[in-house]
Amino acid sequence: MSELTHIVKQMIQDKKDVVRSIFFGFLAGITAVGLFAANGYLISQAALEPPLYVLIAMVAVVKIGSFIRALSRYAERYYSHRATFTMLSNLRVYFYEKIEQIGPALFQKHRSGDLLSRIVGDVESLQNFFLRVLYPPIVMALVFLSTMIFVSFYSMAIVLCLLVGLLLTAVIIPAWFSKRQKKASSQILEERSRLSIDVAEWFYGFRELTIHQKRKEKEQDLVSSSNRYIKEQEQAGIQSISYQSINMAVSLLVSWLVLAVGAFLVASGELNGLFLAMLVMISFIVFEQLVPMALFPIHYEESERAASRLYSVADNKQLTQARLVKQDQDLNLNEGKAPSVHLKDISFAFVGDSRNTLSDISVSFPAGSKTAIVGPSGSGKSTLLKLILKQYEAKGEIFFGTTPLKQLDQEMLWEKAKVILQENHFFYGTVKDNLLLSDPNLTEDQLQQLLIDVQLPYLKLNDLVLEKGQNLSGGEKQRLAMARALAKKGQLWLLDEPTSSLDSSTEQCLYDLFFNQAKEDTVILVSHRFVGLEKMDQIIVIDQGRLVEVGSYSKLMRSKGYFYQLKQIEDSILQ
Numbered sequence: 001m002s003e004l005t006h007i008v009k010q011m012i013q014d015k016k017d018v019v020r021s022i023f024f025g026f027l028a029g030i031t032a033v034g035l036f037a038a039n040g041y042l043i044s045q046a047a048l049e050p051p052l053y054v055l056i057a058m059v060a061v062v063k064i065g066s067f068i069r070a071l072s073r074y075a076e077r078y079y080s081h082r083a084t085f086t087m088l089s090n091l092r093v094y095f096y097e098k099i100e101q102i103g104p105a106l107f108q109k110h111r112s113g114d115l116l117s118r119i120v121g122d123v124e125s126l127q128n129f130f131l132r133v134l135y136p137p138i139v140m141a142l143v144f145l146s147t148m149i150f151v152s153f154y155s156m157a158i159v160l161c162l163l164v165g166l167l168l169t170a171v172i173i174p175a176w177f178s179k180r181q182k183k184a185s186s187q188i189l190e191e192r193s194r195l196s197i198d199v200a201e202w203f204y205g206f207r208e209l210t211i212h213q214k215r216k217e218k219e220q221d222l223v224s225s226s227n228r229y230i231k232e233q234e235q236a237g238i239q240s241i242s243y244q245s246i247n248m249a250v251s252l253l254v255s256w257l258v259l260a261v262g263a264f265l266v267a268s269g270e271l272n273g274l275f276l277a278m279l280v281m282i283s284f285i286v287f288e289q290l291v292p293m294a295l296f297p298i299h300y301e302e303s304e305r306a307a308s309r310l311y312s313v314a315d316n317k318q319l320t321q322a323r324l325v326k327q328d329q330d331l332n333l334n335e336g337k338a339p340s341v342h343l344k345d346i347s348f349a350f351v352g353d354s355r356n357t358l359s360d361i362s363v364s365f366p367a368g369s370k371t372a373i374v375g376p377s378g379s380g381k382s383t384l385l386k387l388i389l390k391q392y393e394a395k396g397e398i399f400f401g402t403t404p405l406k407q408l409d410q411e412m413l414w415e416k417a418k419v420i421l422q423e424n425h426f427f428y429g430t431v432k433d434n435l436l437l438s439d440p441n442l443t444e445d446q447l448q449q450l451l452i453d454v455q456l457p458y459l460k461l462n463d464l465v466l467e468k469g470q471n472l473s474g475g476e477k478q479r480l481a482m483a484r485a486l487a488k489k490g491q492l493w494l495l496d497e498p499t500s501s502l503d504s505s506t507e508q509c510l511y512d513l514f515f516n517q518a519k520e521d522t523v524i525l526v527s528h529r530f531v532g533l534e535k536m537d538q539i540i541v542i543d544q545g546r547l548v549e550v551g552s553y554s555k556l557m558r559s560k561g562y563f564y565q566l567k568q569i570e571d572s573i574l575q
């Protein structure tokens with residue numbers, strides 16, 4: 001329930017459309033009742049052959065009534081849907097902003113298909129919360145109350161019948177449905193999420209599945225996920241139709257009751273027979289508007305599930321610990337000034353991981369220095385870089401200059417750092433589009449020069465890049481990523497194996513280019529190779545998440561410690 005309260009708060013930011021929906025919904029409902037009442041009265045009057053002008057006046061009232069009803073129904077739909085779409089967009093932005101803060105930590109817990117299904121599907125499901133759960137009962141209550149006040153002028157017994165009908169169709173039967181609904185517990189959202197996960201896996205893993213001849217198996221999983229989802233939808237459809245039909249049948253029985261009680265009252269002289277048809281018509285129309293209440297429990301339940309699924313992502317306690325504090329401070333990343341970075345007693349474990357990936361790391365990267373982080377695969381090098389990039393939050397403290405990283409706005413940090421990660425994303429578009437990500441003001445000549453600099457002279461700016469850079473080789477992607485980093489402004493380079501897919505001569509060219517451009521900058525380079533490290537000011541050696549050695553290349557070689565041994569092994573392999 002608390003999640004739905006949050007949702008209501010988020011939804012009702014723009015109250016004007018909500019009030020308009022209720023007003024026009026009420027107007028449409030009450031004119032429908034008036035219209036049917038006038039019709040019933042007209043039928044009875046017509047049988048008594050009244051003067052023509054009475055009939056003409058009545059017909060005019062009916063016509064005006066239908067006109068007002070149609071217009072107000074249209075206005076109700078218009079405003080309620082406009083309110084719904086505004087609310088959905090508010091909700092999407094709200095959730096996006098919430099999960100953006102916990103970014104990579106999310107993927108520890110959720111698969112991408114599941115996240116997509118929640119952000120798109122579950123938010124979509126919440127449209128029914130406003131359209132079918134929140135405001136219709138208010139409109140119905142107002143219409144019903146006004147109708148009963150009107151009917152009370154004719155007969156309190158009929159008011160009583162209508163009240164019984166209201167209790168049955170709007171309270172007792174929906175409550176019974178709600179109980180059944182809870183037992184049946186529709187799995188529709190979960191099945192949609194499972195299907196979404198399977199589809200995402202299918203697309204991501206298509207190549208591997210084909211290579212390992214597992215496409216058929218995965219295809220079958222996908223089909224059975226899809227069938228389960230369809231089955232859930234079918235069941236939900238049957239359920240909603242049967243609920244509505246039962247409520248409709250009960251409401252018709254109540255109208256029969258109104259007719260029987262009315263006929264008795266007419267026979268006993270307590271009611272003018274002229275009004276009997278009117279009262280029966282009123283009961284028809286007023287219950288017609290109550291019939292959708294049968295679906296209230298279904299929509300309520302669905303909204304509650306969708307809300308709790310969304311909040312379980314955005315408010316997950318473990319993840320919230322990793323939430324990053326945003327503070328707008330301009331720190332030592334000012335342009336023209338290379339920052340220093342200091343790590344003090346850093347320890348870090350991934351969510352759900354009992355062992356520490358990094359333990360007790362204390363090290364400094366002076367302003368303008370060049371540092372290489374080396375160590376065996378899986379030792380925690382990339383993780384250390386990600387901590388500096390504020391992708392995860394660790395125990396201990398990281399400082400940029402004298403300012404704690406915790407106080408730094410992540411976006412500002414990224415904006416002023418030149419980053420190349422192991423996996424670099426390329427968007428569908430041209431080479432130019434992908435390069436302009438770094439700096440939209442670059443001219444075509446500058447872009448072309450960049451391509452030449454990174455040893456990609458054969459690429460044209462208008463060449464097409466497919467999704468995720470599928471039509472580029474691993475080395476081409478790395479060179480384009482390097483071009484993007486070179487084009488970016490900033491004095492802090494954070495590089496995670498930026499040349500791992502390149503041949504030695506291209507790698508050498510790129511390093512020359514890079515060292516030339518980064519002369520004054522602070523550079524932190526993760527590398528599993530030891531070639532070219534002589535140029536670095538310091539080398540940090542990590543093994544199993546612990547700092548084992550720090551020093552210049554010559555110092556580490558002289559001390560003949562762990563780094564020396566790793567270097568010897570690499571040399572013997574290369575010989």
Ligand SMILES: Nc1ncnc2c1ncn2[C@@H]1O[C@H](COP(=O)(O)OP(=O)(O)OP(=O)(O)O)[C@@H](O)[C@H]1O
Binds near residue numbers: 350383384
């Ligand atoms: N997202 C993650 N969730 C859980 N564990 C992770 C995650 N990313 C990395 N790890 C684990 O953390 C450890 C360190 O990984 P990291 O990528 O930092 O190593 P690395 O030294 O950069 O390795 P490599 O040289 O192979 O890139 C590994 O044991 C890895 O399994």
